[in-house]
């Protein structure tokens with residue numbers, strides 16, 4: 001679909017600045033996209049395999065590759081905090097906060113094209129009022145809680161370096177890092193100088209700010225992003241018409257994850273799923289939980305529109321089978337048709353009860369003022385209800401219970 005071609009001056013200025021940093025841009029440009037802020041569109045017809053952008057390592061802001069004028073290592077090295085508490089996410093947020101507080105103008109043109117704090121207040125659940133956070137789906141609530149804990153840890157670590165009046169600025173930059181960084185494998189001699197903690201750091205903390213490439217919006221399929229010691233390259237995944245939006249994929253994320261981490265949900269998402277933990281865990285007593293935990297089956301009960309996930313199957317069986325029978329099932333996976341019918345019955349009751357509760361939730365949400373938060377909550381609950389509906393139909397629960405309506 002053709003998109004709005006309007007690009008205002010600040011985006012042109014930033015694009016020129018990015019080119020001065022060595023960024024190569026081919027056949028694409030930033031453009032306003034309704035509902036998605038700024039995105040990248042094709043400036044002409046694009047062919048599969050073309051390189052659309054290249055960002056040299058020296059133009060990235062990573063803890064090991066940033067241009068010397070950024071002096072990020074100066075900020076990280078004298079840290080008087082235990083190494084185990086240092087995350088790259090926190091270090092980058094602190095770096096951006098300190099530079100902004102110092103009135104450093106060198107990042108000004110880039111900063112000018114970032115979303116505002118007000119944008120985050122509207123889109124990022126971490127910034128929502130508790131009354132809206134309470135209305136998130138259970139998997140999104142769990143993700144939000146983990147994110148809030150991560151933020152608090154980073155804030156505790158970096159607080160001594162940040163002027164007290166700048167907490168809001170730290171939070172803003174933490175969200176900038178959260179929503180605008182890409183995965184970066186540390187390379188080269190700079191990496192050797194890094195602290196051991198940062199070199200060993202887990203994959204999802206290997207973050208880098210990447211000028212211009214951070215304009216790309218996400219889709220479940222998108223252009224290839226490759227990361228070599230020389231920098232980042234974006235390669236066209238298919239043909240595009242002039243004016244069409246060009247995406248990259250941020251990963252195989254479901255919509256609860258996208259909402260918490262990036263503040264949006266996709267209408268079409270082949271990776272979408274929900275979890276039934278909030279429905280199944282309360283049905284398990286202490287002993288059942290222990291048995292499941294000992295066999296690595298406690299939690300993470302995924303439901304998508306397709307089949308019944310094996311972990312869910314195992315947990316449902318443990319919720320009402322004698323333990324000896326359950327262990328035998330784990331070893332052989334054998335069961336009779338009657339046993340299977342009972343399992344399906346249990347699941348059907350659990351899913352239809354959940355579907356009824358979602359209908360109630362949607363009725364209540366629809367009575368509220370149509371704010372951005374309300375609208376995205378409605379969308380996510382409707383998607384969850386639809387996954388349940390399709391799942392129920394596809395898994396022939398109707399066959400197991402001829403007397404019940406499943407649609």
Ligand SMILES: C[S@@+](CC[C@H](N)C(=O)[O-])C[C@H]1O[C@@H](n2cnc3c(N)ncnc32)[C@H](O)[C@@H]1O
Pocket residue numbers: 035036037038039113114115123179180181213214215216217218219261262263264265266
């Ligand atoms: C890396 S930035 C992409 C550029 C951003 N749209 C901008 O205006 O600067 C990531 C942010 O873009 C938005 N975004 C990315 N993909 C999107 C999509 N498919 N639909 C809606 N918003 C999207 C979200 O706000 C997300 O946090």
